[in-house]
Amino acid sequence: MDNYQQLVDRIAQSANLQKEEIERRVEAKRAKLSGLVSKEGAAQIVAAELGINFDKERLKISEVLHGMRKINTLGKVIEISPVRSFNKNGREGKVVNLLVGDESSNTKVVLWDTNHISLIENGKIKEGSVIEISNASIRNGEIHLSSFSDIKISKEKIENVVTKRVYSEKKLKDARPGDVIKTRSVIVHTFEPRYFEVCPQCGKKAVDEECKNHGKIKPIKRALLNITLDDGTETIRSVLFGEQINKLGLDDKDIFSPEEVPKLKEKILGEEKLFAGRMVNNTLYNTIELNIEQVEEINPDSLIQQLESKA
Numbered sequence: 032m033d034n035y036q037q038l039v040d041r042i043a044q045s046a047n048l049q050k051e052e053i054e055r056r057v058e059a060k061r062a063k064l065s066g067l068v069s070k071e072g073a074a075q076i077v078a079a080e081l082g083i084n085f086d087k088e089r090l091k092i093s094e095v096l097h098g099m100r101k102i103n104t105l106g107k108v109i110e111i112s113p114v115r116s117f118n119k120n121g122r123e124g125k126v127v128n129l130l131v132g133d134e135s136s137n138t139k140v141v142l143w144d145t146n147h148i149s150l151i152e153n154g155k156i157k158e159g160s161v162i163e164i165s166n167a168s169i170r171n172g173e174i175h176l177s178s179f180s181d182i183k184i185s186k187e188k189i190e191n192v193v194t195k196r197v198y199s200e201k202k203l204k205d206a207r208p209g210d211v212i213k214t215r216s217v218i219v220h221t222f223e224p225r226y227f228e229v230c231p232q233c234g235k236k237a238v239d240e241e242c243k244n245h246g247k248i249k250p251i252k253r254a255l256l257n258i259t260l261d262d263g264t265e266t267i268r269s270v271l272f273g274e275q276i277n278k279l280g281l282d283d284k285d286i287f288s289p290e291e292v293p294k295l296k297e298k299i300l301g302e303e304k305l306f307a308g309r310m311v312n313n314t315l316y317n318t319i320e321l322n323i324e325q326v327e328e329i330n331p332d333s334l335i336q337q338l339e340s341k342a
């Protein structure tokens with residue numbers, strides 16, 4: 032079931048109405064707004080008009096949607112990334128990212144408040160902890176906690192947590208920043224590969240043979256490739272690295288030797304594959320891009336199954 036269907040179910044339940052009735056109201060709302068809002072957006076307006084307030088309800092992670100404010104949810108910590116310090120416009124702060132899941136899905140949770148972060152630092156919240164999050168907001172499809180939000184350990188148990196990255200199949204025209212999507216698309220344009228250097232120990236970007244963590248190092252050369260994808264609804268600039276570039280049928284020789292680079296285009300233009308990754312804002316170009324994390328061949332068997340199930 033997709034996000035929208037879940038949302039409709041939830042509204043129908045809370046309002047004590049039939050699902051069909053909710054869907055009818057959503058379509059009417061969209062028509063009235065000349066299709067300017069997404070189905071999810073229209074469903075939220077309908078919910079508000081019915082007096083349904085998700086602020087107090089606890090949502091499953093798969094029900095957490097773009098544009099929601101003040102959400103409450105429960106999940107198990109799958110992964111904690113290192114606490115980072117930053118200094119932005121003279122303001123010092125810390126931030127930490129968690130991957131949190133329940134039996135419906137998983138998502139990134141970002142903590143900004145030092146009190147919340149201290150729960151990680153002193154080991155009160157660790158991988159495997161079940162946490163209750165309240166009053167959080169959604170930014171770029173991720174759950175963000177400010178000092179107005181709350182996070183605490185819960186005694187509840189969650190079984191069968193979804194730990195694998197969850198990609199939703201979405202049309203490119205419907206994809207928004209933060210969405211983690213899978214798209215069947217054709218490569219319609221390719222740019223020159225670009226090169227950078229990383230530390231062999233931590234994999235972080237190295238500048239002038241120096242790593243921030245490891246000092247003077249002998250860096251490894253890496254490539255990134257920008258391509259434009261088209262799924263028939265929209266074209267979108269995308270970026271991929273290393274192994275994923277190889278999955279396009281380009282080996283390291285193709286990428287790293289200057290005389291092979293001009294042949295890249297003819298090798299991959301027009302190729303159709305499944306691309307999975309995260310939609311991100313490119314602040315430099317003021318566009319959204321797909322950060323490709325997985326490239327897969329289109330499996331003809333599953334495709335036939337898909338078509339048959341639709342017929």
Ligand SMILES: [Zn+2]
Pocket residue numbers: 230231232233234235242243244245246
């Ligand atoms: Zn390093």
